[in-house]
Amino acid sequence: MTNKDKIKKAIEESIEEITTVDDDIMGATVGVAQALDHLKKALNKVSLCLDKRQYEKASSLGYSDVASEFIFLQRTLGGLQSAYNQKQSLVSEIALKSGVGIYEEVEPFVDEVLTSSKVLSKEEKINNKKIARKLLKDLKFRKQ
Numbered sequence: 001m002t003n004k005d006k007i008k009k010a011i012e013e014s015i016e017e018i019t020t021v022d023d024d025i026m027g028a029t030v031g032v033a034q035a036l037d038h039l040k041k042a043l044n045k046v047s048l049c050l051d052k053r054q055y056e057k058a059s060s061l062g063y064s065d066v067a068s069e070f071i072f073l074q075r076t077l078g079g080l081q082s083a084y085n086q087k088q089s090l091v092s093e094i095a096l097k098s099g100v101g102i103y104e105e106v107e108p109f110v111d112e113v114l115t116s117s118k119v120l121s122k123e124e125k126i127n128n129k130k131i132a133r134k135l136l137k138d139l140k141f142r143k144q
Contacts, residue, residue: 010098
């Protein structure tokens with residue numbers, strides 16, 4: 001049995017754990033994206049205040065909204081780091097389970113299975129945004 005076959009067999013045996021890690025990484029990524037969006041909005045408020053020469057209000061926003069959103073971003077990044085550490089640990093376990101024992105040899109095979117490791121094309125990103133906007137529109141309509 002080749003190393004490739006051993007790795008693929010170990011991955012098949014670990015598919016539930018891989019799916020859990022994948023979900024955790026994607027969930028944490030969504031949290032980071034949300035935190036970034038909130039931080040950008042808070043920074044835009046500060047920028048608008050500066051444009052209007054509302055220095056006291058800009059300063060206040062810096063200590064409240066911006067600081068709060070930055071802390072939120074740090075926490076979500078911590079969650080993402082934790083999820084990625086789970087992935088690294090799982091790759092190591094699969095390397096040992098397969099008998100190959102070399103992390104760098106196993107990781108590309110695990111990445112093939114992980115949805116969170118796939119880089120989206122520009123077209124896929126555009127399509128995903130369209131789908132998300134439609135879902136959000138549908139949700140807003142249902143709330144009314």
